[in-house]
Structure formats: structure tokens, C-alpha cells
Amino acid sequence: MTITKDQILKALGTVEDPDLKKDLVTLGMIKELEIENNTVKFQVVLTTPACPLKEQIRKSCIEAIHEQVNADLEVIPEMTHDVTAAQAATPLLPQVKNIIAVASGKGGVGKSTVSTNLAVALARTGAKVGFLDADIYGPSAPTMFNCEHEQPGMEKEGEKTWIIPIEQYGVKIMSIGFLTPPDSPMIWRGPMATSAIRQFLGDTKWGELDYMVVDLPPGTSDIHLSLIQNVAVTGAVVVTTPQKVAIMDAQKGLAMFQQPQINVPVLGMIENMAYFTPKELPENKYYIFGKDGGKEMAERFKVPFLGEIPIVQEIRESGDNGYPAVLKDSITSEAFDQLAKEVARQVAMRNATMDKTERVKITQV
Numbered sequence: 001m002t003i004t005k006d007q008i009l010k011a012l013g014t015v016e017d018p019d020l021k022k023d024l025v026t027l028g029m030i031k032e033l034e035i036e037n038n039t040v041k042f043q044v045v046l047t048t049p050a051c052p053l054k055e056q057i058r059k060s061c062i063e064a065i066h067e068q069v070n071a072d073l074e075v076i077p078e079m080t081h082d083v084t085a086a087q088a089a090t091p092l093l094p095q096v097k098n099i100i101a102v103a104s105g106k107g108g109v110g111k112s113t114v115s116t117n118l119a120v121a122l123a124r125t126g127a128k129v130g131f132l133d134a135d136i137y138g139p140s141a142p143t144m145f146n147c148e149h150e151q152p153g154m155e156k157e158g159e160k161t162w163i164i165p166i167e168q169y170g171v172k173i174m175s176i177g178f179l180t181p182p183d184s185p186m187i188w189r190g191p192m193a194t195s196a197i198r199q200f201l202g203d204t205k206w207g208e209l210d211y212m213v214v215d216l217p218p219g220t221s222d223i224h225l226s227l228i229q230n231v232a233v234t235g236a237v238v239v240t241t242p243q244k245v246a247i248m249d250a251q252k253g254l255a256m257f258q259q260p261q262i263n264v265p266v267l268g269m270i271e272n273m274a275y276f277t278p279k280e281l282p283e284n285k286y287y288i289f290g291k292d293g294g295k296e297m298a299e300r301f302k303v304p305f306l307g308e309i310p311i312v313q314e315i316r317e318s319g320d321n322g323y324p325a326v327l328k329d330s331i332t333s334e335a336f337d338q339l340a341k342e343v344a345r346q347v348a349m350r351n352a353t354m355d356k357t358e359r360v361k362i363t364q365v
């Protein structure tokens with residue numbers, strides 16, 4: 001029996017991407033289809049290498065062909081990716097497909113810990129990832145990525161001098177902490193801080209990135225405004241701890257992104273320090289700061305809940321030692337891996353369903 005490409009595509013046309021709610025052929029995800037004797041090979045081009053449904057989609061493709069074309073065929077889907085872009089050509093960062101802003105209402109809720117592990121987890125899936133430490137007033141990236149003593153290089157290209165980001169754990173990193181001695185306090189005036197951010201965005205040789213994770217200062221600040229005015233932000237992720245005082249502040253942070261004149265899509269909420277779990281008794285959970293505060297807030301604001309991270313001594317130690325917890329083989333790394341998949345999934349869904357992000361133009365009255 002001769003099998004045609006049309007028969008295969010018809011079968012694959014019944015396989016739906018569960019998130020994007022359209023079939024793989026309509027979404028243009030099937031590429032390089034080849035049939036040779038009894039073997040069918042094709043690429044499934046996913047919207048992110050961190051796709052949590054990768055295995056499910058692969059199996060569905062094989063099943064559809066076996067059921068609808070011929071059960072004896074050898075079906076070999078190659079799962080690959082091409083990350084979709086949210087940006088409407090931002091001149092400052094033309095090669096960066098998605099910018100994920102990580103924010104929090106209060107300080108100390110673990111925003112930098114979460115953003116560091118998120119960036120490393122995304123890079124581990126095969127994505128090209130950058131990390132901008134925009135917390136000019138309290139940079140922690142040099143410590144958390146264990147590159148406190150590194151200094152970025154400079155490269156001249158015609159009139160332009162590029163800053164070369166530090167690379168660690170597969171992530172390209174830029175932080176003011178690389179340029180100032182760790183023990184000398186920096187006193188910034190608002191405009192200095194905002195121009196530093198602009199410089200880090202536009203003068204750093206980021207190259208091609210699938211995701212740039214931006215660790216913002218806590219609260220709402222001129223740095224937030226500077227970021228969204230200079231580049232088109234794909235979406236924001238808000239980190240909170242479950243207790244009431246943190247939630248109240250997180251609400252303000254979230255509401256800022258949802259203001260009509262700002263309108264940055266909120267990709268979701270993350271609840272950090274959701275519960276304490278002792279290493280020797282991982283089944284036991286103690287809700288020290290209260291239970292489900294972040295989850296309930298996500299429901300109230302109608303934004304996705306991206307996951308919860310427990311309080312674990314290892315996370316604190318990993319931050320201090322500059323070896324992100326996601327790199328260790330433990331329940332903590334699973335939690336961060338899961339979180340990264342969920343964030344990537346929300347980015348893919350956002351890019352499939354919403355218009356490209358524009359930079360925010362704020363006019364003063």
C-alpha cells in the first residue's frame with residue numbers, strides 16, 4: 001500500500017495542541033514530513049523547548065497515524081522548537097523574542113531566588129536565556145549566579161562599545177553588581193537608575209534570546225516604568241509569599257501592570273515559601289505563613305497560578321552559595337522545573353492569542 005503525505009497530514013490534523021486549542025497542521029507545527037517504505041518521519045515544531053505537553057503531543061501523533069492510516073507504520077516524530085516572539089520589533093533589543101518581568105510587592109519574598117532559578121531552568125530545556133538584574137538598588141545576581149568577582153568585557157564595533165554579559169549556567173547575565181564593588185553602597189538618583197537600565201538593555205551584547213528574565217526591584221518604581229517604556233514586555237510574573245501583608249503589597253504590584261495605560265499582560269502569580277517541609281520528612285507540610293494566599297489572589301485577579309515553592313533550607317543555601325537550587329537533584333529542582341514549564345506555557349499561549357506587545361508610551365499631564 002502506498003502512503004501519501006496527504007493521508008499523514010490528515011491524521012495529524014486531528015491532533016490538537018491542548019493549550020492552543022488548534023490542530024498541529026493548522027498551527028504550522030508539522031515540518032519536514034518524509035515517507036520511506038514503512039517509515040514516517042516529521043518534525044513537530046513546538047512553541048517552547050520547555051513544553052510540558054511534549055510527550056503527550058508526541059504520543060498523540062503516533063496514535064493518530066496508527067489509528068487513521070496504518071497500524072504497522074514506524075512513526076518517528078522529532079520534537080523540536082521555535083520559540084514564538086511577543087515583541088513588535090523593539091529597536092533596543094531586536095533579537096530578543098520574549099521579555100519576562102519578575103516583580104513583587106514586598107522585598108524579601110524571594111523574587112531574585114525565583115527569577116534566578118526560572119532563568120536556569122529555562123536554559124536547561126535548551127532555550128536561549130538572558131538575565132537582567134534590574135534591581136539596581138540591591139543587585140543579587142552576582143551572588144546568586146556565583147560570579148561576584150567577574151567583570152563584563154567590552155567590545156568595540158564602529159562607534160558603539162558593547163558590554164559583554166557574563167555567562168553562567170547557560171544564562172547570559174548583566175547586573176550593576178558587576179560594575180560596582182560589592183561592599184560600597186551606591187546612591188542612585190532616579191534618572192541615573194533609569195538610564196543604567198536603558199544602557200543594560202541596549203548596550204549589552206545579548207545576541208539572540210528566546211527569553212530574557214528581568215529581576216525587578218520590589219514594589220513599583222521608576223525602574224519598572226523605564227523597562228516598559230524602553231522595551232515591549234511579553235508579560236509579568238508576580239512573586240508573593242502567602243501571608244496577608246505580602247499579599248496586600250503583591251496586589252498593588254499586580255494592579256500596576258493591569259492599569260489601562262500600562263497594560264502589560266500578567267503571566268501569573270507564584271507563591272514562594274508556600275509551606276515548610278523538612279528534608280527528612282518531605283511528606284510533611286507546615287503552612288507557616290498561611291495557606292494558599294497566592295492561589296486565592298490569582299483567582300481573585302483572574303490571572304493564572306503558576307505554582308508554589310516550599311521553604312527549604314537548601315534554597316537559601318543555594319542562593320548564598322551561588323549554585324541555584326534547580327541544578328540539584330531534589331524536590332526543589334522539580335518545583336522550579338515545573339514552574340519554568342508553566343511560565344513558558346503561559347508565554348506560548350499569550351503569543352498565540354494576543355497581539356504583539358508594544359512599548360508603553362506614557363505622556364505626562
Ligand SMILES: Nc1ncnc2c1ncn2[C@@H]1O[C@H](COP(=O)(O)OP(=O)(O)OP(=O)(O)O)[C@@H](O)[C@H]1O
Nearest residue numbers: 107108109110111112113273310311312315316319
Ligand atoms: N523558598 C525558599 N526557601 C528558603 N529560602 C528562601 C526561599 N526563597 C527565598 N529564600 C531566601 O530568602 C532570602 C530573600 O530572597 P530573595 O533575595 O530572593 O528575595 P527578594 O524578594 O528578591 O528580595 P529583595 O528584592 O528585597 O532583594 C534569601 O536569603 C533567599 O535565599
